Amino acid sequence: MIEFSHVSVTYDGADRPVLRDVDLTVEEGELCLVAGRTGVGKSTLLGAINGLVPHFTGGTLAGRVKVAGLDTATHPPRELASVVGMVGQDPLAGFVTDTVEEELAYAMEQLAVAPEVMRKRVEETLDLLGIADLRHRPLRTLSGGQQQRVAIGAVLTAHPSVLVLDEPTSALDPTAAEEVLAAITRLVHDLGTTVVVAEHRMERVAQYADRLLYLPGDGTVVSGQPAEVFAEADVAPPIVELGRLAGWSPLPLSVRDARRLARPLRERLAERRPAQAAESSGEAVLTARAVRVRYGGVHAVRGVDLRLNRGEVVALMGRNGSGKSSLLWALQGSGPRSDGKVDILGADPKTLRSRTARTRVGLVPQTPSDLLYLDSVGAECRQADVESGVDAGTARKLLDRLVPGIDDDTNPRDLSEGQRLALVLAVQLAAAPPVVLLDEPTRGLDYPAKRHFATVLAELAAEGHGVLLATHDVEFVASAAHRVVVLAEGEVVADGSTADVVVASPAFAPQVAKILAPEPWLTVDQVAKALA
Structure with missing residues (x-):
């Protein structure tokens, strides 16, 4: 059905091809x-199947791609x-x-x-x-x-x-x-x-x-x-x-x-227990009481109470449409809030001027590029310093810590998903807000990138930030979150430690928990450390 014969794809200005001499049959x-990994050419491979590469994307395609007998070189995407x-x-x-x-x-x-x-x-x-x-x-x-x-x-x-x-x-x-x-x-x-x-x-x-x-x-x-x-x-x-x-x-x-293979492994782990993350004893950096969000006749958030402490990473989970994003924007202050109170270190961000609010809470939306509007990474970092009222170079230093090696002259649109996320996070962290809100931050990240990002969140928590992230990524939650809050129909239906909440849930349990149940193992790293 799909045939690639000696296919190579090279984009204008690139020093090497994204795809090189590919032969395959599907x-x-x-x-x-x-x-x-992110950026290795997966989207290019997909685009070559329907002719978007190179008819729409540009660049040079050598070799031949056939789909159902049609050559993409002579049949553009519309055909x-x-x-x-x-x-x-x-x-x-x-x-x-x-x-x-x-x-x-x-x-x-x-x-x-x-x-x-x-x-x-x-x-x-x-x-x-x-x-x-x-x-x-x-x-x-x-x-x-x-x-x-x-x-x-x-x-x-x-x-x-x-x-x-x-x-x-x-x-x-x-x-x-x-x-x-x-x-x-x-x-x-x-x-x-x-x-x-x-x-x-x-x-x-x-x-x-x-x-x-x-x-x-x-x-x-x-x-x-x-x-x-x-x-x-x-x-x-x-x-x-x-x-x-x-x-x-x-x-x-x-x-x-x-599970059919796992009995010997479960027996080896029977006398061991995974290390539990210590509960945060820090002060509350965010307190929400009876928060409600309504869009016309639709009640997106219904009387939510929430507490976020310093040094804590909390995952906000729930099915699509349960109100996670609406709650994040209501907490940040920019989104609608029909009722309830939000307190971030003594102030409601909705009542603050934007520059002051940045020093209390930062939010990274589902599509981080929505916050990027300048034509270079360096310009975005410099503007973040100005808007946050901090020393020049602050945002750039944060970016280098998150993802080192990005050139100042690079256009943000040319960054990978992980690099774009790091840039927006650096822009938001420049003002050093005690509360960091993240909406689906792992979209587009491969497994190594997510492991690095989990380390970044742990460092932010260790520095005293409180992190609240809305996500469907159960594997990331298992490795990164101290606590899980589950929403359904705009209401909190569960709030507890990550192990307690996700192991008890068939929908939110990570693969390791399902394989090694009933023992409370969540990640491969936990198992590796126990066996070592």
Whole structure:
């Protein structure tokens, strides 16, 4: 179905190709997982499948890419639209209509599908992805996860032979991600659709993959059985890392298979217990009482009480649309708050001038680039120093500590997701606020980058900051958070230590906890330290 023959891609001004002499074949009805560190060329590989590379992105493509027998060199993306459906990392950027139903119908309108067929496909897709209740909702009022499902649905209505997905579950809660992946595997198994998925949260997808396309970073692509390729890959889900540590062969990719192998490991760990993070005894830097947020007739946050202490990293979890982002913006002061009180070291940020508020609380939104508006990294850092009223070079020093080596002249749009996150975090931390709020900070980060980011958060906590992050990334929460607060329908339904909350939850438990249950192990690092 997909053939790459001696394919190399080089962008203008680059000193080496992103992809180099790639040969691979993907058969009809395969689900392929694309893996690799941030910036190694995964998006370029995906873009080459539907002709966006090089027709839209520019650069030079050598070799030949064929999809369903069509050469992408002679068939531009518009001619491949009925064959290849593609969903990018940012669903909102790809929407062209106003409501969910209109967006689902749009691609079929462009392909001249008969009206009666369009109506039937729209209904099928609404049911397939569980978004029937969103049919008439404006797209911009949806949560990030809801937008992601609509974007996937808008592609599926055209019934493409090949489906290309770039980070399809990054904005979804664990349950919603499972629903989307179940729908995707149903397309693969029942309709023979070929699916190519690039996903940093590989623990969600690996067990379903027929083939792994691994990009080691030198321009090549390693294609093979997932368990075999993962054995040598520098990025791997926790289940694979645990399998390597325990010496399991072949490496398991599902929790079920891992549990069958895990009895000897559980016996070795029976007399040991993971080290518990000490509870913070610091003062409260943020106190919220009876906070409510309402958008018209929609109650997004319903009377939430919350306390955040110095030196504490707290994860805010819950399904898509549970009110996490609305709560963060209400706490920061810029978002709407219909009732309740917020106190950050004696002041409500909503009542403060913006410069003063920056010294109390900083917020990094789901799309960090929303806060970047200048044309170079150096300019962003200098402006942050001015707006925060701090010494010149403060933001730059913070950036070098987070991600060293970024040139001052680099345009922020040319940074990787992890580098952009670090830049925005440096901009916000320049004012040294005691409270740091993060909305889905690990989107677009690979496993090594997330480990580094967890270290950064631990350092911020050690320096006396209080960190509150809204996230669906259960593996990151297991490694980084002291405490977990779970929201549902805008209300707090759980608040406790990370181990107590996530181990008790089938949805939020990390892979290691599921494999080694009933013992309270959360991460591979905990197991490695215990065995050492």
